[in-house]
Amino acid sequence: MMYPHRRLLPRLLAIAAPVGLPHATAxxxxxxxxxxxxxxxxxxGIVAAAAGILLLVLVQYVFRKRLVHGVYHRLLLVGxxxxxxxxxxxxxxxxxxxxxxxxxxMSCHVMHPFVIDMTNASSPTLAARHYRNNWIxxxxxxxxxxxxxxxxxxxxxxxxxxxxLHYVTNTYPDPIQYVGSYANSNCLSCHQxxxxxxxxxxxQALVGELSTDRIACISCHGPPHPLPKERTMAASK
Amino acid sequence: MQTEKSKAPHQTxxxxxxxxxxxxxxxxxxxxxxxxxxxxxxxxxxxxxxxFVGIPLLLxxxxxxxxxxxxxxxxxxxx
Numbered sequence: 001m002m003y004p005h006r007r008l009l010p011r012l013l014a015i016a017a018p019v020g021l022p023h024a025t026a027x028x029x030x031x032x033x034x035x036x037x038x039x040x041x042x043x044x045g046i047v048a049a050a051a052g053i054l055l056l057v058l059v060q061y062v063f064r065k066r067l068v069h070g071v072y073h074r075l076l077l078v079g080x081x082x083x084x085x086x087x088x089x090x091x092x093x094x095x096x097x098x099x100x101x102x103x104x105x106m107s108c109h110v111m112h113p114f115v116i117d118m119t120n121a122s123s124p125t126l127a128a129r130h131y132r133n134n135w136i137x138x139x140x141x142x143x144x145x146x147x148x149x150x151x152x153x154x155x156x157x158x159x160x161x162x163x164x165l166h167y168v169t170n171t172y173p174d175p176i177q178y179v180g181s182y183a184n185s186n187c188l189s190c191h192q193x194x195x196x197x198x199x200x201x202x203x204q205a206l207v208g209e210l211s212t213d214r215i216a217c218i219s220c221h222g223p224p225h226p227l228p229k230e231r232t233m234a235a236s237k
Numbered sequence: 238m239q240t241e242k243s244k245a246p247h248q249t250x251x252x253x254x255x256x257x258x259x260x261x262x263x264x265x266x267x268x269x270x271x272x273x274x275x276x277x278x279x280x281x282x283x284x285x286x287x288x289f290v291g292i293p294l295l296l297x298x299x300x301x302x303x304x305x306x307x308x309x310x311x312x313x314x315x316x
């Protein structure tokens with residue numbers, strides 16, 4: 001005898017889960033108004049991870065002796081191979097996309113003064129002016145702090161990992177200091193070639209120096225962020 | 238007699254069983270780490286746990302599973 005409703009319920013759940021879970025994960029993250037691609041990737045990962053844990057615990061520790069050899073191995077194929085691969089893909093994509101957000105940068109408290117300054121409507125810093133005038137629509141930190149291109153993005157992830165390691169091992173100076181040099185290509189990729197940029201005579205005169213980083217854009221247009229002393233003062237208030 | 242015959246081809250070696258058990262345990266721990274990160278979102282510790290502990294454990298589980306399957310197939314003469 002057939003029981004169509006027994007098949008219908010899992011199918012309905014399979015359809016409803018991808019629709020409902022992004023909202024649930026967005027709610028868990030404290031974002032109620034919009035569902036982004038990161039939420040969708042997260043939802044897929046949550047479903048895969050939860051299903052994998054449940055399946056493996058049941059197969060290995062509850063029903064192991066009752067399962068015939070073939071069924072056991074097929075279930076392991078799903079639980080140890082397919083679902084972990086799905087969870088790995090989802091987590092990697094979530095990290096690669098999610099670390100671009102300002103909220104991800106804010107998750108380490110040393111970045112709070114930078115974000116507070118950036119969102120401050122009266123701050124004169126370059127970051128605040130970009131934010132205030134909506135010159136960068138989203139992912140404002142990432143837009144200026146990653147050299148464009150595939151290798152640049154990987155360099156950004158490498159630096160992110162280094163920063164994370166310093167943070168969790170508490171091996172960083174406070175207030176933090178920027179080491180290295182800031183590539184003008186981050187600025188020029190948006191500004192160079194625009195009418196406003198072209199009209200400035202000094203840009204034309206220094207185009208060679210700017211493109212080879214011999215003169216930094218921020219030497220005229222800075223400071224990009226509050227200075228270490230200002231950040232210490234802001235934190236002590 | 239028939240039962241013994243049907244059971245005979247399904248005997249797995251202790252080494253394969255060990256690998257599968259280890260793969261399952263690694264997968265359960267890895268999936269738990271990943272689930273914690275995905276559910277709680279970006280935090281210094283949850284991200285570290287999910288990406289630097291969870292994902293390597295999941296990859297180890299997959300490798301152990303592949304190794305167990307290959308060993309099992311070789312034992313049975315299928316490879």
